[in-house]
Amino acid sequence: MAAGITLNRKTLTALILLSVLIPVGYGLGLAAWMKPMPEPHLDAQVRLDATWVGAESDAANRRLIPSVTVKNPTDQLWKNLTIGLNEQFYASEPKGISPGGTLSIPLEAFVARNGSVKFPVGNRPIKHVIVFAQIPSGARAVAEFDLLRRQQEGIIGKPDDQSDVIPWASPVHP
Numbered sequence: 001m002a003a004g005i006t007l008n009r010k011t012l013t014a015l016i017l018l019s020v021l022i023p024v025g026y027g028l029g030l031a032a033w034m035k036p037m038p039e040p041h042l043d044a045q046v047r048l049d050a051t052w053v054g055a056e057s058d059a060a061n062r063r064l065i066p067s068v069t070v071k072n073p074t075d076q077l078w079k080n081l082t083i084g085l086n087e088q089f090y091a092s093e094p095k096g097i098s099p100g101g102t103l104s105i106p107l108e109a110f111v112a113r114n115g116s117v118k119f120p121v122g123n124r125p126i127k128h129v130i131v132f133a134q135i136p137s138g139a140r141a142v143a144e145f146d147l148l149r150r151q152q153e154g155i156i157g158k159p160d161d162q163s164d165v166i167p168w169a170s171p172v173h174p
Helices: 009-033 147-152
Strands: 045-053 063-071 079-085 089-093 102-106 128-134 140-146
Touching: 045 102, 063 079, 089 102, 128 147, 140 147
Parallel strands: none
Antiparallel strands: 045 063, 063 102, 079 089, 079 128, 128 140
16 A cells, blocks of 8 residues: 655645745736836827718708717728727727728717717717727737817817818827
């Protein structure tokens, strides 16, 4: 008959502590010495715009509604596009944007993260826009737009500007 290994209380306690402390130590070491990889910047442009909804042949039911327009000035296809307003309301377009193309999403299509509340069009100013897209490398790239700061600095939305051209906003890189 072969003798089995027997453990006393101290040995068992030491083995349990080591089985917990070794992975925790590796995790803390990785957190301390490894730098996080930054998300790639998305070279997008946005503007607050208006979009016609409805068929051109049906003028009675056609309407002009406020929207957010995103432009892809690159030569790469962006997939799985998600646009966020004020860090609370989101809309998605899985097809993405073709190279050099634009995509307009009505403000009515933006809903809160939990899906229960639609964006209150006309009641809430748009201060912050964030655009996420999957680039050809497979990574998720991000572009952030601080529209409130840009309006205060007079870069976009000047009240005395009577031009019909709506300027594109470029991302703010930290």
